[in-house]
Amino acid sequence: MNVSIELAQLQHAYPQCPPVLQDFNLTLSGGELIGVTGASGSGKSTLLNIAGGILKPDAGRVTLNGIDIFGMKERPFEKFKLANIGYIFQRFNLIPFLNVLDNIMLPVTLLKADRRQYKQEALRLLESLNMEHKAKSPVAELSGGEQQRVAIARAFIMSPGVLLADEPTGSLDYDNTIQFMELLLALVKQKKVSCILVTHDREVANYCDRVIHLGKDERRSPA
Numbered sequence: 001m002n003v004s005i006e007l008a009q010l011q012h013a014y015p016q017c018p019p020v021l022q023d024f025n026l027t028l029s030g031g032e033l034i035g036v037t038g039a040s041g042s043g044k045s046t047l048l049n050i051a052g053g054i055l056k057p058d059a060g061r062v063t064l065n066g067i068d069i070f071g072m073k074e075r076p077f078e079k080f081k082l083a084n085i086g087y088i089f090q091r092f093n094l095i096p097f098l099n100v101l102d103n104i105m106l107p108v109t110l111l112k113a114d115r116r117q118y119k120q121e122a123l124r125l126l127e128s129l130n131m132e133h134k135a136k137s138p139v140a141e142l143s144g145g146e147q148q149r150v151a152i153a154r155a156f157i158m159s160p161g162v163l164l165a166d167e168p169t170g171s172l173d174y175d176n177t178i179q180f181m182e183l184l185l186a187l188v189k190q191k192k193v194s195c196i197l198v199t200h201d202r203e204v205a206n207y208c209d210r211v212i213h214l215g216k217d218e219r220r221s222p223a
């Protein structure tokens with residue numbers, strides 16, 4: 001997709017709390033994987049929520065290929081997010097009573113997009129994740145590592161320009177973490193997605209092209 005995302009001069013404070021982000025700037029281009037680390041409470045989730053258009057910052061801009069996402073009207077904005085921003089969460093967030101394929105197709109269903117076209121893409125993604133034999137399995141019957149691979153496929157199904165991952169390996173053991181990162185990195189590079197990944201794990205951070213540490217000082221001016 002090769003979409004660049006720019007976070008410019010972000011400021012954010014929750015009511016009655018000291019600022020979480022102050023003059024935060026970050027630019028990513030397609031195919032880049034940026035790791036975000038920092039102590040609990042340093043603002044990592046706040047940053048991802050702002051980058052994903054879930055939380056409006058007090059000040060500053062988030063632009064995708066020059067489009068100011070918070071400048072959009074509500075309904076087109078919701079569609080824009082579904083089509084352009086993929087998410088992977090620590091706890092997989094799959095729908096337990098749907099099978100693997102239907103979970104991957106969820107954004108397609110919500111966007112009322114062409115199911116036939118995207119079903120082929122879902123099967124291709126499953127193949128690249130070594131999961132094609134599980135397409136019809138209920139997700140509740142999968143291991144944690146397999147569930148997180150389904151979450152990768154769901155995040156990539158609409159060919160998003162931006163991928164946001166919040167502690168995606170936090171519920172995985174060592175072997176599954178390594179497998180997850182290898183697969184994620186390959187897809188990020190192949191599909192030229194701009195990916196921001198929050199992690200506490202140094203091994204995971206080593207896969208990233210750059211790592212930003214959020215701390216008292218870095219919150220003001222990241223690397």
Ligand SMILES: Nc1ncnc2c1ncn2[C@@H]1O[C@H](COP(=O)(O)OP(=O)(O)OP(=O)(O)O)[C@@H](O)[C@H]1O
Pocket residue numbers: 014015017020038039040041042043044045046047
């Ligand atoms: N909705 C909210 N209302 C008030 N304060 C909040 C809210 N969400 C987060 N905070 C506070 O903002 C700060 C940053 O929170 P955030 O969740 O972004 O940190 P984090 O680095 O992701 O933490 P963790 O690693 O524990 O998930 C914390 O002090 C937190 O208590």
